[in-house]
Amino acid sequence: MLENIDWLLIREIISCVLILTGVLFMLISTLGLLRLPDFYIRMSAITKGTTLGLGLILSGMGIYFNQPDILLKVLAIIVFSFITAPVAAHVVGRTAVQNKIPFWDRTKTKELNEYLEQENLGEHVNRDKYIEDLKKKKKNAPGNQ
Amino acid sequence: MKTFVFHFIVAFTATYLFFSQADLPIPYNAETTTAMFLGILTLLWLSALFYNKSYFRKLPKAINLLLYFLKELFLANIKVAFDIVTPHYYMRPTIIALPLTVKSDLEITLLANIITLTPGTLSIDVRKDKKILFLHALYVKDDDIEQLKNYIKHGFERRILELTA
Numbered sequence: 001m002l003e004n005i006d007w008l009l010i011r012e013i014i015s016c017v018l019i020l021t022g023v024l025f026m027l028i029s030t031l032g033l034l035r036l037p038d039f040y041i042r043m044s045a046i047t048k049g050t051t052l053g054l055g056l057i058l059s060g061m062g063i064y065f066n067q068p069d070i071l072l073k074v075l076a077i078i079v080f081s082f083i084t085a086p087v088a089a090h091v092v093g094r095t096a097v098q099n100k101i102p103f104w105d106r107t108k109t110k111e112l113n114e115y116l117e118q119e120n121l122g123e124h125v126n127r128d129k130y131i132e133d134l135k136k137k138k139k140n141a142p143g144n145q
Numbered sequence: 146m147k148t149f150v151f152h153f154i155v156a157f158t159a160t161y162l163f164f165s166q167a168d169l170p171i172p173y174n175a176e177t178t179t180a181m182f183l184g185i186l187t188l189l190w191l192s193a194l195f196y197n198k199s200y201f202r203k204l205p206k207a208i209n210l211l212l213y214f215l216k217e218l219f220l221a222n223i224k225v226a227f228d229i230v231t232p233h234y235y236m237r238p239t240i241i242a243l244p245l246t247v248k249s250d251l252e253i254t255l256l257a258n259i260i261t262l263t264p265g266t267l268s269i270d271v272r273k274d275k276k277i278l279f280l281h282a283l284y285v286k287d288d289d290i291e292q293l294k295n296y297i298k299h300g301f302e303r304r305i306l307e308l309t310a
Binding site: 035070 | 164173174176178218221222225226229230234237239258259262266267269281283
């Protein structure tokens with residue numbers, strides 16, 4: 001019974017489906033990079049799309065080759081990309097807020113505005129000036145905090 | 146966590162040593178090695194009942210968090226993909242200040258990473274006293290911010306707290 005099943009064919013079909021889904025997600029998120037309205041929305045679209053696409057493509061590859069060493073490497077790549085991609089997105093998003101990259105018109109920024117006023121980030125145009133001002137503040141008031 | 150790393154290394158070494166023998170009774174491919182590795186890991190997990198009860202309780206919760214995260218990742222991607230390929234914008238972007246219950250740096254990092262990868266949300270900034278996390282959310286149903294906050298708090302934060310408590 002078990003000898004009659006063509007395992008290679010089954011593996012090929014599964015990996016085809018996974019790789020095609022991954023490529024589709026990557027393609028759609030790249031289209032989103034072109035057409036979404038503002039920086040932050042584009043960022044969130046591209047982070048999710050490419051991370052999931054990469055994971056699907058790599059797991060499809062691991063299933064196709066059916067070798068333990070390849071599977072191990074593939075899993076390591078997936079884990080590390082899932083850890084690092086959101087950290088990079090977070091850093092870029094934070095820098096964008098500090099650099100006053102404008103939001104889309106329809107974005108509701110009520111809860112952020114209070115924070116920006118508290119931190120005196122609202123008035124700064126770029127990060128260098130922000131850091132300079134921070135240094136000045138520290139010089140004027142040592143032992144603060 | 147330490148127990149898990151120790152068990153992982155033991156299971157990995159045992160599998161490696163078994164499959165580096167000269168004449169094997171079973172074929173050498175991904176399925177057999179993965180099955181053997183997971184089998185050894187499960188046996189070690191069962192043995193943890195006698196010397197490390199908290200690890201015995203926490204591993205199923207960690208797997209639960211992982212599966213929930215993968216499900217949310219898929220749903221988020223399908224939502225965003227649908228919005229990209231259809232001409233009308235369904236999104237209502239909002240900045241949300243999420244008060245944090247989790248305390249340590251590890252928990253906050255985990256929560257922020259998971260949030261960035263799931264339903265149309267992007268973590269932007271953490272306030273200096275580590276009590277508020279700012280999110281950029283794409284899909285807020287009926288402009289109800291509290292509902293989304295509750296969703297994140299009961300979905301991810303509760304699971305992370307259960308894991309680290």
